[in-house]
Amino acid sequence: MKIAVCVNHVPDTEAKIKISSDGKSVDTGGVNFILNPYDEIAVEQGLKLKEKFGGDVIAVTVGQEINKETLRKALAMGADKAVLIKTNVLCDSYVVAEALKNYLQEINPDITLFGKQSIDYDNAQIPSLVGEMLNLPSITVVVKMEIENNKVICEREIEGGHEKVISQMPIIISVQKGLCEPRYPTLKGIMASKSKPIEEKIYNLPENKVEIVSLRLPQSKSAGKIVGTDVSAVKELVRLLHEEAKVI
Numbered sequence: 647m648k649i650a651v652c653v654n655h656v657p658d659t660e661a662k663i664k665i666s667s668d669g670k671s672v673d674t675g676g677v678n679f680i681l682n683p684y685d686e687i688a689v690e691q692g693l694k695l696k697e698k699f700g701g702d703v704i705a706v707t708v709g710q711e712i713n714k715e716t717l718r719k720a721l722a723m724g725a726d727k728a729v730l731i732k733t734n735v736l737c738d739s740y741v742v743a744e745a746l747k748n749y750l751q752e753i754n755p756d757i758t759l760f761g762k763q764s765i766d767y768d769n770a771q772i773p774s775l776v777g778e779m780l781n782l783p784s785i786t787v788v789v790k791m792e793i794e795n796n797k798v799i800c801e802r803e804i805e806g807g808h809e810k811v812i813s814q815m816p817i818i819i820s821v822q823k824g825l826c827e828p829r830y831p832t833l834k835g836i837m838a839s840k841s842k843p844i845e846e847k848i849y850n851l852p853e854n855k856v857e858i859v860s861l862r863l864p865q866s867k868s869a870g871k872i873v874g875t876d877v878s879a880v881k882e883l884v885r886l887l888h889e890e891a892k893v894i
């Protein structure tokens with residue numbers, strides 16, 4: 647089975663984000679980058695499929711030289727091959743999807759796995775865009791997945807419940823937390839990942855369709871107020887919640 651996993655290189659969830667002086671990009675100085683947590687789940691699912699059905703897991707990312715760090719993590723977890731599709735500028739979801747489409751058309755995977763969303767820009771668009779571009783079925787927010795008789799049977803997480811769906815391969819899948827627990831790379835895996843070559847690709851890509859006009863950080867929260875520490879504070883607390891916070 648040929649399994650592709652699309653992985654993004656994103657700021658660490660713990661990183662303190664600063665906005666650059668242009669007001670519309672992130673200042674990456676001092677920011678630690680990680681493999682997008684949802685994509686870690688996708689890599690794990692790819693490895694599980696390989697263990698069950700045989701084949702290869704190919705990790706692919708769109709971005710710059712620095713994205714190789716993320717590809718090395720996927721290799722250390724056990725991916726067989728890694729590919730960097732090089733771009734110079736910050737691409738929107740459409741352009742990233744176009745880049746991925748070009749590569750996926752070359753290798754024709756049976757299954758292409760994505761995270762449900764990238765925790766940097768949170769668009770949650772790329773898996774469905776790629777599915778449309780390749781005219782393939784796509785199933786999103788998958789929390790359970792099985793393959794029987796060449797059919798993919800998935801459970802999707804939807805508001806207030808789960809939905810079970812079935813489709814054929816080749817297919818695009820985006821994964822949600824709960825599908826599986828990503829493994830920690832072993833020391834052997836980490837050492838081996840350092841010597842595995844990373845293939846580089848460059849495509850003629852279209853212009854972005856969406857332009858970032860500005861970025862701003864959420865307003866900082868005001869300091870909390872201690873009304874009292876025993877039951878005598880309840881009356882005043884209720885008054886404040888009613889008259890000031892207007893939540894009751």
Ligand SMILES: Cc1cc2nc3c(=O)[nH]c(=O)nc-3n(C[C@H](O)[C@H](O)[C@H](O)COP(=O)(O)OP(=O)(O)OC[C@H]3O[C@@H](n4cnc5c(N)ncnc54)[C@H](O)[C@@H]3O)c2cc1C
Nearest residue numbers: 652654707708737739760761763764767768769770771772
């Ligand atoms: C500081 C910073 C610098 C950046 N610099 C560049 C740059 O130089 N060049 C560039 O092309 N982009 C760059 N990006 C964009 C970034 O790499 C993503 O492509 C973009 O954030 C996608 O976000 P999204 O919300 O549209 O993805 P979503 O649609 O939310 O992503 C869903 C899934 O699609 C897959 N996916 C998303 N992005 C990628 C990707 N890049 N490669 C492979 N799979 C992916 C993952 O499986 C992900 O879980 C930068 C982003 C940041 C925050």
